[in-house]
Amino acid sequence: MAEQKRDYYEVLGVARDADADAIKKAYRKLAMKWHPDRNPGDKEAEAKFKEASEAYAVLSDPEKRQRYDQFGHEGMRDAFGAGGFDMSDLGDVLNQFFGGGFDGGGGFHFDFGGGGRRRADPTAPQRGEDTEQAIRLSFEDALFGTSLQIRVHAAVACPDCGGTGAAKGSKRTACKHCGGAGVLRQRGGLFGFVQQTCPVCRGEGTVVEKPCKKCGGDGFVAANESVDVTIPPGVADGMSIRVxxxxxxxxxxxxxxxxYLRCAVAPSALFERDGQDLILRRYVSPALLALGGELPVETPNGTATLTIRPGTPNGAVQRLRGQGVRAIGRFPQGDLHVVLLAETPQALTAEQAKLLGKLRDSETDxxxxxxxxxxxxxxxxAARRAKTR
Ligand SMILES: [Zn+2]
Ligand SMILES: [Zn+2]
Incomplete structure (x- = not known):
């Protein structure tokens, strides 16, 4: 039997729309509290530490978070390999979290268990970070798909030094001060030891003999690029699209x-979206519902003609199979639900009022x-109530 897993947002104690910063802060607090070095031999603390780390591993990754938001724990089955969230995943989280850019606690970071991976070769190429950007889409663009040109802000390899950070004729080598680790370890501190970021290489593990003038030795420059992106049909509000x-x-x-482009989809004046289904609240004359007839309605694929049977009740729903949102990812093709709503006639002419009056006067049970x-x-x-008097 699958064990009952707690909701990741609940584990970290953050709102479902918490931003990356809030998630990071919440995890840091829990990691400090439950770290095994602070709670030696405490099985419960260890479990809590692992639980928080797993929640952070998912919620800090835009793709995993999206999948979790849509499918819950069910969607995370293959996120961590066959055995679920294990020591090597935990090592990844800790490396990612405490390995770099963590300046909240005086630049320390720690290894845990042996899950942490040492940076083998500080001069080896490393994959860059994923970034996230919000885009706004009209309801129609999200429904039909579109091609857009967007401005993308990213750190790109410096064109002058080709990303090495070294000026021409100079090169990048392992930092001698820290032996390429990027950190210096000392005894003491919260977890029994403190690792200071190496002041010479600033945690990079490498130094350049002569830094490149354009990027100051970073190897990166901020770029503002124009990127063509294709939005597939069927994108929902809150979905992320990977570029x-x-x-x-x-x-x-x-x-x-x-x-990752996080899509904010504008509402439509005509349709409502419910998952993959579309709802069209179609106002009609009470006469059409009473007498029956044909009714043209808009669908994503063109105009469809509904047959209204005589005596159709107000609020009746007709389903048009396969006329909803196009299948996207794991989501199937949706349906269109047309809700028929009788509209009370307004601003009647004298002639119309007379006709309606005739109808009213001829009504029977x-x-x-x-x-x-x-x-x-x-x-x-009323008869029953009268007896209580
Ligand atoms: Zn450069
Ligand atoms: Zn160094």
Whole structure:
């Protein structure tokens, strides 16, 4: 039996729309509290530490987070390999979290268990970070798909030094001060030891003999690129679309990470979206529902003609199979639901008022059977109430 897993947002104690920063902060707090070095031999602390790390591994990764938001734990089955979230995944989280860019606690970071991977060769190319950018889409563009040209902000390899950070004739070598580790380890501190970021290489593990003038030795420059992206049909509000290789450049000329476009989809004046289904609330004349007839309705694939049967009740729904949102990813093709709503006629001409008056004056209980049944019930109720007096 599968064990009952807690909701990742609940584990970290953050809102479902928490941003990357809030998630990072929440995890840092929990990691400090439950770290095994602070709770030696405490099985519960260890479990809590692992649980928080797993939640962070998912919620800090835009792709995994999206999948979790849509499918819950079910969607995370193959996210961590066959055995679920294990020591090597934990090592990845800790490396990612405490390995770089973590300046909240005086530049320390720690290894855990043996899950952490040492940086084998600081001069080896590393894959760049994934980035995230929000885009706004009209309801129609999300439904039909579109091609857009967007401005993308990313760190790219410096054109002058080709990403090495070294000026011409100079090169990047392992930092002698820290032996390429990027950190210096000392005893003491919160977890029994403190690792200071190496002041010489600033945690990079490498130094350049003569830094490139354009990028100051970083190897990266900020770029504002124009990128053509294709939005597939069927994108929903909140979905992320991956644009491969348009994230930040990697260190030592490593490949660029991916860009995730988080889509905000505008509402439509005509349709409502419910998952893959579309809902069209179609106002019609009460006469059409009473008499029946043909009714043209808009669908994503063109105009369809509905056949309305005589005596169709107000609020009746007709389903048009396969006329909803196009299949996307694991989501199947949706349906279109047309809700028929009788609109009360307004601003009647004298002639129309006369005709409606004629109709009203000729009504019988058979004309409105529900009203007749209700009148019976009201009578019985009034009779019963009269006896209490
Ligand atoms: Zn440069
Ligand atoms: Zn160093």
């Amino acid at each position: 491969a290789g348009k994230g930040n450049a990697g260190a030592n000329n490593g490949p660029r990470g991916d860009l 058979k004309t409105f059977p529900q009203r007749a049944a209700q009148a019976q019930a009201a009578k019985a109720f």
